[in-house]
Amino acid sequence: MQSDSGAGSSGQSGGAAGAALDGLRMAAGTLTAVPVRAERVDREVAGWAMRWAPLIGAGLGAAGGLLVLVTLFVGVAPPLAAALAVGLIAVLTRGLHLDGLADLADGLGSGKPADAALQIMKRSDIGPFGVITLVLVLLIQVTALAQVSAAGLFAGAAALVAAAAAGRLAITLACTPTVPSARPDGLGAHVAGTVPHAAAAASAVGTLLLASLFGAVHSLGAALALPFAAALGAAASLPLLLHARRRLGGITGDVLGALCETSATVALVAAAIAL
Template structure:
Protein backbone atom coordinates (compact mmCIF):
# COMPACT_ATOMS: atom_id res chain seq x y z
CA UNK A 1 0.00 0.00 0.00
CA UNK A 2 1.50 3.30 -1.06
CA UNK A 3 1.83 6.24 1.29
CA UNK A 4 0.06 9.56 0.90
CA UNK A 5 0.95 11.58 -2.17
CA UNK A 6 3.27 14.49 -1.62
CA UNK A 7 1.76 17.89 -2.37
CA UNK A 8 2.53 19.38 -5.76
CA UNK A 9 5.42 21.79 -5.85
CA UNK A 10 4.31 25.43 -6.00
CA UNK A 11 4.60 27.11 -9.37
CA UNK A 12 7.35 29.69 -9.46
CA UNK A 13 5.95 33.17 -10.19
CA UNK A 14 6.90 34.49 -13.59
CA UNK A 15 9.30 37.43 -13.65
CA UNK A 16 8.58 40.71 -15.41
CA UNK A 17 11.11 39.76 -18.09
CA UNK A 18 9.42 36.42 -18.70
CA UNK A 19 6.04 38.13 -18.90
CA UNK A 20 7.29 40.80 -21.29
CA UNK A 21 8.80 38.16 -23.59
CA UNK A 22 5.54 36.20 -23.44
CA UNK A 23 3.59 39.32 -24.45
CA UNK A 24 5.90 40.27 -27.31
CA UNK A 25 6.20 36.67 -28.53
CA UNK A 26 2.44 36.07 -28.38
CA UNK A 27 1.15 39.41 -29.68
CA UNK A 28 3.77 40.38 -32.27
CA UNK A 29 6.05 38.80 -34.86
CA UNK A 30 9.12 40.37 -33.29
CA UNK A 31 11.62 37.53 -32.65
CA UNK A 32 12.10 37.03 -28.92
CA UNK A 33 13.15 34.03 -26.86
CA UNK A 34 10.08 32.99 -24.86
CA UNK A 35 11.13 30.85 -21.91
CA UNK A 36 7.74 30.11 -20.35
CA UNK A 37 4.29 29.40 -21.80
CA UNK A 38 2.39 28.38 -18.65
CA UNK A 39 -0.55 30.15 -17.00
CA UNK A 40 1.70 32.07 -14.64
CA UNK A 41 3.67 33.45 -17.58
CA UNK A 42 0.38 34.23 -19.31
CA UNK A 43 -0.79 36.21 -16.26
CA UNK A 44 2.27 38.44 -16.23
CA UNK A 45 2.41 38.47 -20.02
CA UNK A 46 -1.12 39.76 -20.50
CA UNK A 47 -0.50 42.34 -17.80
CA UNK A 48 2.52 43.41 -19.89
CA UNK A 49 0.53 43.43 -23.13
CA UNK A 50 0.81 47.25 -23.46
CA UNK A 51 4.60 46.79 -23.67
CA UNK A 52 4.04 44.72 -26.80
CA UNK A 53 1.93 47.59 -28.10
CA UNK A 54 4.79 49.96 -27.39
CA UNK A 55 7.23 47.70 -29.25
CA UNK A 56 5.01 47.93 -32.33
CA UNK A 57 3.82 51.52 -32.05
CA UNK A 58 7.16 53.26 -31.50
CA UNK A 59 8.64 52.07 -34.85
CA UNK A 60 5.36 53.00 -36.55
CA UNK A 61 5.37 56.48 -35.05
CA UNK A 62 9.06 56.90 -35.83
CA UNK A 63 8.68 55.98 -39.49
CA UNK A 64 5.61 58.16 -39.95
CA UNK A 65 7.25 61.14 -38.27
CA UNK A 66 10.45 60.67 -40.28
CA UNK A 67 8.61 60.55 -43.61
CA UNK A 68 6.72 63.70 -42.70
CA UNK A 69 9.90 65.53 -41.74
CA UNK A 70 11.52 64.42 -45.01
CA UNK A 71 8.68 66.00 -46.97
CA UNK A 72 6.66 62.89 -47.73
CA UNK A 73 3.40 64.54 -46.70
CA UNK A 74 0.80 63.51 -44.10
CA UNK A 75 -0.87 60.89 -46.31
CA UNK A 76 2.34 58.93 -46.89
CA UNK A 77 3.19 59.23 -43.19
CA UNK A 78 -0.26 57.93 -42.28
CA UNK A 79 -0.08 54.95 -44.63
CA UNK A 80 3.38 53.99 -43.35
CA UNK A 81 2.29 54.34 -39.73
CA UNK A 82 -0.70 52.06 -40.30
CA UNK A 83 1.40 49.55 -42.25
CA UNK A 84 4.15 49.03 -39.65
CA UNK A 85 1.91 47.39 -36.98
CA UNK A 86 0.46 45.10 -39.65
CA UNK A 87 3.98 44.08 -40.67
CA UNK A 88 5.28 43.63 -37.12
CA UNK A 89 2.32 41.38 -36.24
CA UNK A 90 2.15 39.65 -39.66
CA UNK A 91 -1.43 40.85 -39.85
CA UNK A 92 -2.34 38.85 -36.74
CA UNK A 93 -4.87 41.30 -35.31
CA UNK A 94 -6.27 42.31 -38.69
CA UNK A 95 -6.84 38.64 -39.54
CA UNK A 96 -8.64 38.19 -36.22
CA UNK A 97 -10.83 41.21 -36.95
CA UNK A 98 -11.80 39.79 -40.35
CA UNK A 99 -12.54 36.35 -38.92
CA UNK A 100 -14.72 37.77 -36.15
CA UNK A 101 -16.59 39.92 -38.67
CA UNK A 102 -17.28 36.82 -40.78
CA UNK A 103 -18.35 34.78 -37.75
CA UNK A 104 -20.65 37.41 -36.27
CA UNK A 105 -21.93 38.50 -39.66
CA UNK A 106 -23.02 34.98 -40.50
CA UNK A 107 -25.76 35.16 -37.84
CA UNK A 108 -25.21 31.42 -37.29
CA UNK A 109 -25.27 29.64 -33.89
CA UNK A 110 -22.10 29.84 -31.82
CA UNK A 111 -20.56 26.54 -32.92
CA UNK A 112 -21.10 27.31 -36.60
CA UNK A 113 -19.83 30.87 -36.20
CA UNK A 114 -16.67 29.55 -34.53
CA UNK A 115 -16.20 27.10 -37.39
CA UNK A 116 -16.48 29.95 -39.91
CA UNK A 117 -13.93 31.96 -37.94
CA UNK A 118 -11.48 29.07 -38.05
CA UNK A 119 -11.52 28.81 -41.84
CA UNK A 120 -8.46 30.17 -43.62
CA UNK A 121 -10.33 32.22 -46.20
CA UNK A 122 -11.92 35.65 -45.61
CA UNK A 123 -15.56 36.22 -46.47
CA UNK A 124 -17.37 39.40 -47.57
CA UNK A 125 -18.01 40.63 -44.02
CA UNK A 126 -14.32 40.31 -43.22
CA UNK A 127 -13.20 42.10 -46.38
CA UNK A 128 -15.58 45.01 -45.84
CA UNK A 129 -14.61 45.34 -42.18
CA UNK A 130 -10.89 45.30 -42.98
CA UNK A 131 -11.32 47.86 -45.75
CA UNK A 132 -13.20 50.40 -43.68
CA UNK A 133 -11.08 49.85 -40.57
CA UNK A 134 -7.83 50.53 -42.44
CA UNK A 135 -9.38 53.48 -44.25
CA UNK A 136 -10.49 54.93 -40.92
CA UNK A 137 -7.03 54.46 -39.41
CA UNK A 138 -5.25 56.08 -42.36
CA UNK A 139 -7.75 58.95 -42.53
CA UNK A 140 -7.40 59.68 -38.82
CA UNK A 141 -3.60 59.50 -38.93
CA UNK A 142 -3.56 61.75 -42.01
CA UNK A 143 -5.53 64.40 -40.14
CA UNK A 144 -3.22 64.13 -37.13
CA UNK A 145 0.04 64.20 -39.11
CA UNK A 146 -1.31 67.24 -40.96
CA UNK A 147 -1.19 69.04 -37.61
CA UNK A 148 2.47 68.10 -37.09
CA UNK A 149 4.73 65.09 -36.72
CA UNK A 150 4.41 65.10 -32.91
CA UNK A 151 0.61 64.84 -33.03
CA UNK A 152 0.70 61.95 -35.48
CA UNK A 153 3.47 60.10 -33.66
CA UNK A 154 1.78 60.50 -30.28
CA UNK A 155 -1.50 59.25 -31.74
CA UNK A 156 0.22 56.15 -33.14
CA UNK A 157 1.75 55.32 -29.76
CA UNK A 158 -1.54 56.00 -27.94
CA UNK A 159 -3.44 53.72 -30.32
CA UNK A 160 -0.87 50.94 -29.98
CA UNK A 161 -0.97 51.06 -26.19
CA UNK A 162 -4.77 51.23 -26.12
CA UNK A 163 -5.06 48.23 -28.46
CA UNK A 164 -3.00 45.94 -26.21
CA UNK A 165 -4.44 47.37 -22.99
CA UNK A 166 -7.83 46.18 -24.25
CA UNK A 167 -6.38 42.66 -24.30
CA UNK A 168 -5.21 42.99 -20.70
CA UNK A 169 -8.76 43.86 -19.66
CA UNK A 170 -10.19 41.04 -21.77
CA UNK A 171 -8.01 38.51 -19.91
CA UNK A 172 -9.64 39.25 -16.55
CA UNK A 173 -11.68 36.68 -14.59
CA UNK A 174 -15.27 36.22 -15.72
CA UNK A 175 -14.42 36.21 -19.44
CA UNK A 176 -14.47 32.54 -20.52
CA UNK A 177 -12.75 30.96 -23.53
CA UNK A 178 -15.00 29.97 -26.41
CA UNK A 179 -12.87 26.89 -27.15
CA UNK A 180 -10.90 24.55 -24.87
CA UNK A 181 -7.68 25.26 -26.79
CA UNK A 182 -5.96 28.13 -28.55
CA UNK A 183 -4.95 31.60 -27.38
CA UNK A 184 -8.32 32.30 -25.79
CA UNK A 185 -8.05 29.29 -23.51
CA UNK A 186 -4.39 30.03 -22.72
CA UNK A 187 -5.00 33.55 -21.40
CA UNK A 188 -8.67 33.68 -20.41
CA UNK A 189 -9.12 34.86 -16.83
CA UNK A 190 -5.41 35.06 -16.00
CA UNK A 191 -5.19 38.76 -15.04
CA UNK A 192 -6.76 39.74 -11.70
CA UNK A 193 -9.34 42.49 -12.15
CA UNK A 194 -7.60 44.88 -9.79
CA UNK A 195 -4.30 44.61 -11.63
CA UNK A 196 -6.02 45.00 -14.99
CA UNK A 197 -7.67 48.22 -13.81
CA UNK A 198 -4.36 49.45 -12.41
CA UNK A 199 -2.72 48.83 -15.78
CA UNK A 200 -5.53 50.78 -17.44
CA UNK A 201 -5.00 53.71 -15.08
CA UNK A 202 -1.22 53.71 -15.60
CA UNK A 203 -1.45 53.58 -19.40
CA UNK A 204 -4.14 56.27 -19.55
CA UNK A 205 -2.17 58.56 -17.25
CA UNK A 206 1.04 57.93 -19.18
CA UNK A 207 -0.55 58.79 -22.53
CA UNK A 208 -2.10 61.93 -21.08
CA UNK A 209 1.22 62.97 -19.55
CA UNK A 210 2.99 62.54 -22.91
CA UNK A 211 0.36 64.76 -24.55
CA UNK A 212 0.69 67.44 -21.86
CA UNK A 213 3.48 69.06 -23.91
CA UNK A 214 0.73 70.12 -26.33
CA UNK A 215 -1.37 71.57 -23.52
CA UNK A 216 -3.98 70.41 -21.00
CA UNK A 217 -6.68 70.05 -23.65
CA UNK A 218 -4.47 67.67 -25.62
CA UNK A 219 -3.83 65.65 -22.46
CA UNK A 220 -7.55 65.42 -21.70
CA UNK A 221 -8.35 64.46 -25.28
CA UNK A 222 -5.69 61.75 -25.24
CA UNK A 223 -7.05 60.28 -22.01
CA UNK A 224 -10.55 60.36 -23.51
CA UNK A 225 -9.26 58.56 -26.61
CA UNK A 226 -7.80 55.75 -24.50
CA UNK A 227 -11.02 55.37 -22.53
CA UNK A 228 -13.16 55.47 -25.68
CA UNK A 229 -11.03 52.75 -27.24
CA UNK A 230 -11.41 50.58 -24.16
CA UNK A 231 -15.18 51.14 -24.07
CA UNK A 232 -15.54 50.20 -27.74
CA UNK A 233 -13.46 47.06 -27.24
CA UNK A 234 -15.45 46.24 -24.11
CA UNK A 235 -18.72 46.48 -26.02
CA UNK A 236 -17.39 44.13 -28.69
CA UNK A 237 -16.10 41.76 -26.01
CA UNK A 238 -19.51 41.53 -24.35
CA UNK A 239 -21.14 40.86 -27.72
CA UNK A 240 -18.62 38.12 -28.55
CA UNK A 241 -19.10 36.44 -25.17
CA UNK A 242 -22.86 36.53 -25.65
CA UNK A 243 -22.77 35.28 -29.26
CA UNK A 244 -19.77 32.93 -29.21
CA UNK A 245 -19.68 31.85 -25.57
CA UNK A 246 -16.30 33.41 -24.86
CA UNK A 247 -13.07 34.66 -26.37
CA UNK A 248 -10.69 33.23 -28.95
CA UNK A 249 -7.45 34.42 -30.45
CA UNK A 250 -9.46 36.01 -33.26
CA UNK A 251 -11.59 37.89 -30.74
CA UNK A 252 -8.45 39.28 -29.12
CA UNK A 253 -7.28 40.51 -32.52
CA UNK A 254 -10.64 42.16 -33.19
CA UNK A 255 -10.56 43.85 -29.78
CA UNK A 256 -7.09 45.27 -30.47
CA UNK A 257 -8.06 46.74 -33.84
CA UNK A 258 -11.34 48.11 -32.49
CA UNK A 259 -9.62 49.84 -29.59
CA UNK A 260 -6.85 51.30 -31.77
CA UNK A 261 -9.22 52.58 -34.45
CA UNK A 262 -11.57 54.16 -31.93
CA UNK A 263 -8.71 55.89 -30.14
CA UNK A 264 -7.41 57.33 -33.43
CA UNK A 265 -10.85 58.58 -34.43
CA UNK A 266 -11.36 60.35 -31.11
CA UNK A 267 -7.95 62.01 -31.39
CA UNK A 268 -8.66 63.12 -34.95
CA UNK A 269 -12.14 64.44 -34.16
CA UNK A 270 -10.80 66.49 -31.27
Protein backbone atom coordinates in the same frame (compact mmCIF):
# COMPACT_ATOMS: atom_id res chain seq x y z
CA MET B 1 12.72 30.80 11.82
CA GLN B 2 13.20 34.40 10.79
CA SER B 3 15.99 33.34 8.40
CA ASP B 4 13.83 30.59 6.86
CA SER B 5 10.95 33.00 6.43
CA GLY B 6 13.20 35.57 4.74
CA ALA B 7 14.57 32.94 2.36
CA GLY B 8 11.07 31.82 1.48
CA SER B 9 9.98 35.36 0.75
CA SER B 10 13.04 35.92 -1.40
CA GLY B 11 12.36 32.74 -3.41
CA GLN B 12 8.70 33.65 -3.88
CA SER B 13 9.67 37.16 -4.96
CA GLY B 14 12.21 35.74 -7.42
CA GLY B 15 9.55 33.41 -8.79
CA ALA B 16 7.13 36.29 -9.30
CA ALA B 17 9.82 38.39 -10.95
CA GLY B 18 10.70 35.49 -13.23
CA ALA B 19 7.07 35.01 -14.19
CA ALA B 20 6.74 38.71 -14.94
CA LEU B 21 9.86 38.66 -17.14
CA ASP B 22 8.71 35.53 -18.96
CA GLY B 23 5.34 37.22 -19.36
CA LEU B 24 7.01 40.19 -21.03
CA ARG B 25 8.82 37.83 -23.38
CA MET B 26 5.61 35.96 -24.12
CA ALA B 27 3.77 39.22 -24.79
CA ALA B 28 6.44 40.34 -27.25
CA GLY B 29 6.55 36.96 -28.98
CA THR B 30 2.77 36.61 -29.16
CA LEU B 31 1.72 40.15 -30.04
CA THR B 32 4.56 41.03 -32.43
CA ALA B 33 6.67 39.40 -35.12
CA VAL B 34 9.75 39.64 -32.89
CA PRO B 35 11.10 36.08 -32.33
CA VAL B 36 11.14 36.10 -28.53
CA ARG B 37 10.71 32.92 -26.49
CA ALA B 38 9.71 32.68 -22.86
CA GLU B 39 11.61 30.12 -20.80
CA ARG B 40 8.38 29.23 -19.02
CA VAL B 41 4.86 29.28 -20.43
CA ASP B 42 1.91 28.60 -18.13
CA ARG B 43 -1.21 30.46 -17.05
CA GLU B 44 0.66 32.60 -14.53
CA VAL B 45 3.08 33.71 -17.23
CA ALA B 46 0.17 34.17 -19.66
CA GLY B 47 -1.49 36.46 -17.14
CA TRP B 48 1.63 38.58 -16.96
CA ALA B 49 1.85 38.62 -20.75
CA MET B 50 -1.66 40.01 -21.02
CA ARG B 51 -0.85 42.65 -18.37
CA TRP B 52 2.17 43.72 -20.41
CA ALA B 53 0.13 43.91 -23.62
CA PRO B 54 -0.45 47.71 -23.48
CA LEU B 55 3.30 48.31 -23.09
CA ILE B 56 3.97 46.16 -26.16
CA GLY B 57 1.31 48.18 -27.95
CA ALA B 58 3.01 51.42 -26.95
CA GLY B 59 6.26 50.08 -28.41
CA LEU B 60 4.54 49.24 -31.70
CA GLY B 61 2.93 52.68 -31.72
CA ALA B 62 6.32 54.28 -31.07
CA ALA B 63 7.80 52.45 -34.07
CA GLY B 64 4.95 53.64 -36.27
CA GLY B 65 5.13 57.10 -34.73
CA LEU B 66 8.83 57.37 -35.52
CA LEU B 67 8.04 56.58 -39.14
CA VAL B 68 5.39 59.29 -39.13
CA LEU B 69 7.91 61.78 -37.76
CA VAL B 70 10.58 60.91 -40.31
CA THR B 71 8.27 60.92 -43.31
CA LEU B 72 6.61 64.19 -42.34
CA PHE B 73 10.01 65.76 -41.70
CA VAL B 74 11.23 64.92 -45.20
CA GLY B 75 8.07 66.35 -46.75
CA VAL B 76 5.77 63.36 -47.21
CA ALA B 77 2.07 64.30 -47.08
CA PRO B 78 0.19 63.24 -43.91
CA PRO B 79 -2.08 60.69 -45.69
CA LEU B 80 0.91 58.80 -47.09
CA ALA B 81 2.81 59.05 -43.81
CA ALA B 82 -0.23 57.63 -42.00
CA ALA B 83 -0.62 54.78 -44.47
CA LEU B 84 3.05 53.85 -44.13
CA ALA B 85 2.83 53.87 -40.32
CA VAL B 86 -0.30 51.72 -40.22
CA GLY B 87 1.34 49.37 -42.70
CA LEU B 88 4.47 49.14 -40.57
CA ILE B 89 2.48 48.10 -37.51
CA ALA B 90 0.68 45.48 -39.60
CA VAL B 91 4.08 44.10 -40.65
CA LEU B 92 5.45 44.17 -37.09
CA THR B 93 2.44 42.17 -35.88
CA ARG B 94 2.26 39.83 -38.90
CA GLY B 95 -1.25 41.19 -39.45
CA LEU B 96 -2.31 39.07 -36.46
CA HIS B 97 -4.94 41.43 -35.06
CA LEU B 98 -6.26 42.42 -38.48
CA ASP B 99 -6.68 38.74 -39.32
CA GLY B 100 -8.59 38.25 -36.07
CA LEU B 101 -10.84 41.18 -36.91
CA ALA B 102 -11.64 39.72 -40.33
CA ASP B 103 -12.27 36.24 -38.92
CA LEU B 104 -14.59 37.53 -36.21
CA ALA B 105 -16.50 39.61 -38.76
CA ASP B 106 -17.01 36.50 -40.90
CA GLY B 107 -18.03 34.39 -37.90
CA LEU B 108 -20.50 36.86 -36.44
CA GLY B 109 -21.69 37.99 -39.87
CA SER B 110 -22.65 34.43 -40.81
CA GLY B 111 -25.49 34.52 -38.27
CA LYS B 112 -24.85 30.84 -37.50
CA PRO B 113 -24.80 29.18 -34.06
CA ALA B 114 -21.64 29.37 -31.96
CA ASP B 115 -20.07 26.07 -33.07
CA ALA B 116 -20.54 26.82 -36.76
CA ALA B 117 -19.39 30.42 -36.34
CA LEU B 118 -16.23 29.24 -34.57
CA GLN B 119 -15.52 26.84 -37.42
CA ILE B 120 -15.87 29.68 -39.93
CA MET B 121 -13.41 31.74 -37.88
CA LYS B 122 -10.84 28.92 -37.99
CA ARG B 123 -10.74 28.84 -41.79
CA SER B 124 -7.72 30.33 -43.50
CA ASP B 125 -9.74 32.24 -46.10
CA ILE B 126 -11.48 35.60 -45.59
CA GLY B 127 -15.12 36.03 -46.55
CA PRO B 128 -17.03 39.12 -47.66
CA PHE B 129 -17.78 40.33 -44.13
CA GLY B 130 -14.11 40.14 -43.25
CA VAL B 131 -12.97 41.95 -46.39
CA ILE B 132 -15.45 44.79 -45.94
CA THR B 133 -14.55 45.16 -42.28
CA LEU B 134 -10.81 45.23 -42.98
CA VAL B 135 -11.16 47.82 -45.74
CA LEU B 136 -13.30 50.11 -43.61
CA VAL B 137 -11.17 49.81 -40.47
CA LEU B 138 -7.89 50.44 -42.28
CA LEU B 139 -9.41 53.37 -44.17
CA ILE B 140 -10.64 54.91 -40.92
CA GLN B 141 -7.30 54.34 -39.17
CA VAL B 142 -5.25 55.91 -41.96
CA THR B 143 -7.64 58.85 -42.40
CA ALA B 144 -7.82 59.57 -38.66
CA LEU B 145 -4.05 59.31 -38.24
CA ALA B 146 -3.51 61.60 -41.25
CA GLN B 147 -5.81 64.21 -39.75
CA VAL B 148 -4.01 64.11 -36.41
CA SER B 149 -0.62 64.22 -38.12
CA ALA B 150 -1.63 67.40 -39.91
CA ALA B 151 -2.05 69.07 -36.50
CA GLY B 152 1.68 69.06 -35.79
CA LEU B 153 4.92 67.14 -36.23
CA PHE B 154 4.56 65.15 -33.01
CA ALA B 155 0.77 64.93 -32.87
CA GLY B 156 0.37 61.88 -35.09
CA ALA B 157 3.20 59.97 -33.42
CA ALA B 158 1.76 60.59 -29.96
CA ALA B 159 -1.74 59.62 -31.05
CA LEU B 160 -0.47 56.40 -32.61
CA VAL B 161 1.28 55.40 -29.38
CA ALA B 162 -1.91 56.09 -27.39
CA ALA B 163 -4.10 54.19 -29.86
CA ALA B 164 -1.80 51.18 -30.12
CA ALA B 165 -1.55 50.94 -26.33
CA ALA B 166 -5.33 51.29 -25.99
CA GLY B 167 -5.81 48.49 -28.51
CA ARG B 168 -3.71 46.11 -26.45
CA LEU B 169 -5.39 47.30 -23.24
CA ALA B 170 -8.61 45.92 -24.72
CA ILE B 171 -6.89 42.52 -24.79
CA THR B 172 -5.91 42.88 -21.13
CA LEU B 173 -9.45 43.74 -20.10
CA ALA B 174 -10.84 40.76 -22.03
CA CYS B 175 -8.65 38.37 -20.03
CA THR B 176 -10.19 39.12 -16.63
CA PRO B 177 -11.89 36.29 -14.66
CA THR B 178 -15.42 37.28 -15.76
CA VAL B 179 -14.76 36.32 -19.40
CA PRO B 180 -14.48 32.61 -20.32
CA SER B 181 -12.87 31.00 -23.34
CA ALA B 182 -15.06 30.07 -26.30
CA ARG B 183 -12.95 26.97 -27.01
CA PRO B 184 -11.22 24.42 -24.78
CA ASP B 185 -7.96 25.02 -26.64
CA GLY B 186 -6.09 27.78 -28.45
CA LEU B 187 -4.84 31.17 -27.30
CA GLY B 188 -8.20 32.15 -25.82
CA ALA B 189 -8.23 29.13 -23.53
CA HIS B 190 -4.65 29.78 -22.47
CA VAL B 191 -5.17 33.41 -21.44
CA ALA B 192 -8.85 33.59 -20.45
CA GLY B 193 -9.31 34.65 -16.84
CA THR B 194 -5.58 35.07 -16.17
CA VAL B 195 -5.58 38.80 -15.37
CA PRO B 196 -6.97 39.77 -11.93
CA HIS B 197 -9.25 42.80 -11.95
CA ALA B 198 -6.78 44.82 -9.88
CA ALA B 199 -3.99 44.05 -12.37
CA ALA B 200 -6.23 45.03 -15.27
CA ALA B 201 -6.99 48.32 -13.53
CA ALA B 202 -3.26 48.93 -13.03
CA SER B 203 -2.65 48.28 -16.73
CA ALA B 204 -5.40 50.74 -17.58
CA VAL B 205 -3.88 53.44 -15.40
CA GLY B 206 -0.46 52.81 -16.91
CA THR B 207 -1.91 53.09 -20.42
CA LEU B 208 -3.51 56.44 -19.66
CA LEU B 209 -0.28 57.74 -18.14
CA LEU B 210 1.68 56.67 -21.21
CA ALA B 211 -0.85 58.39 -23.47
CA SER B 212 -0.56 61.58 -21.44
CA LEU B 213 3.24 61.43 -21.39
CA PHE B 214 3.53 61.07 -25.15
CA GLY B 215 0.80 63.65 -25.69
CA ALA B 216 2.79 66.17 -23.67
CA VAL B 217 5.53 66.01 -26.31
CA HIS B 218 3.08 67.69 -28.67
CA SER B 219 1.15 70.00 -26.35
CA LEU B 220 -0.62 70.33 -23.03
CA GLY B 221 -3.92 69.86 -24.83
CA ALA B 222 -2.73 66.55 -26.27
CA ALA B 223 -1.53 65.45 -22.83
CA LEU B 224 -5.13 65.81 -21.67
CA ALA B 225 -6.88 64.63 -24.83
CA LEU B 226 -4.95 61.46 -25.61
CA PRO B 227 -5.69 59.67 -22.30
CA PHE B 228 -9.36 60.39 -22.95
CA ALA B 229 -9.01 59.01 -26.49
CA ALA B 230 -7.29 55.88 -25.17
CA ALA B 231 -9.95 55.36 -22.51
CA LEU B 232 -12.72 55.82 -25.05
CA GLY B 233 -11.03 53.36 -27.38
CA ALA B 234 -10.71 50.70 -24.69
CA ALA B 235 -14.29 51.26 -23.58
CA ALA B 236 -15.53 50.92 -27.16
CA SER B 237 -14.23 47.35 -27.27
CA LEU B 238 -16.47 46.26 -24.40
CA PRO B 239 -19.75 46.07 -26.40
CA LEU B 240 -17.98 43.90 -28.97
CA LEU B 241 -16.59 41.71 -26.18
CA LEU B 242 -20.04 41.27 -24.67
CA HIS B 243 -21.51 40.45 -28.09
CA ALA B 244 -18.77 37.89 -28.78
CA ARG B 245 -19.34 36.31 -25.39
CA ARG B 246 -23.08 36.09 -26.00
CA ARG B 247 -22.75 34.71 -29.53
CA LEU B 248 -19.64 32.53 -29.18
CA GLY B 249 -19.47 31.80 -25.46
CA GLY B 250 -16.29 33.72 -24.74
CA ILE B 251 -12.98 34.81 -26.23
CA THR B 252 -10.68 33.29 -28.83
CA GLY B 253 -7.45 34.59 -30.30
CA ASP B 254 -9.49 36.07 -33.14
CA VAL B 255 -11.78 37.86 -30.70
CA LEU B 256 -8.78 39.38 -28.93
CA GLY B 257 -7.39 40.61 -32.25
CA ALA B 258 -10.71 42.14 -33.19
CA LEU B 259 -10.99 43.90 -29.84
CA CYS B 260 -7.50 45.30 -30.32
CA GLU B 261 -8.21 46.77 -33.75
CA THR B 262 -11.61 48.11 -32.69
CA SER B 263 -10.14 49.89 -29.68
CA ALA B 264 -7.19 51.33 -31.60
CA THR B 265 -9.47 52.60 -34.36
CA VAL B 266 -11.85 54.35 -31.99
CA ALA B 267 -8.91 55.88 -30.11
CA LEU B 268 -7.49 57.30 -33.34
CA VAL B 269 -10.87 58.76 -34.32
CA ALA B 270 -11.23 60.32 -30.86
CA ALA B 271 -7.74 61.79 -31.16
CA ALA B 272 -8.58 63.22 -34.57
CA ILE B 273 -11.67 64.90 -33.15
CA ALA B 274 -9.87 66.19 -30.04
CA LEU B 275 -6.75 67.50 -31.78
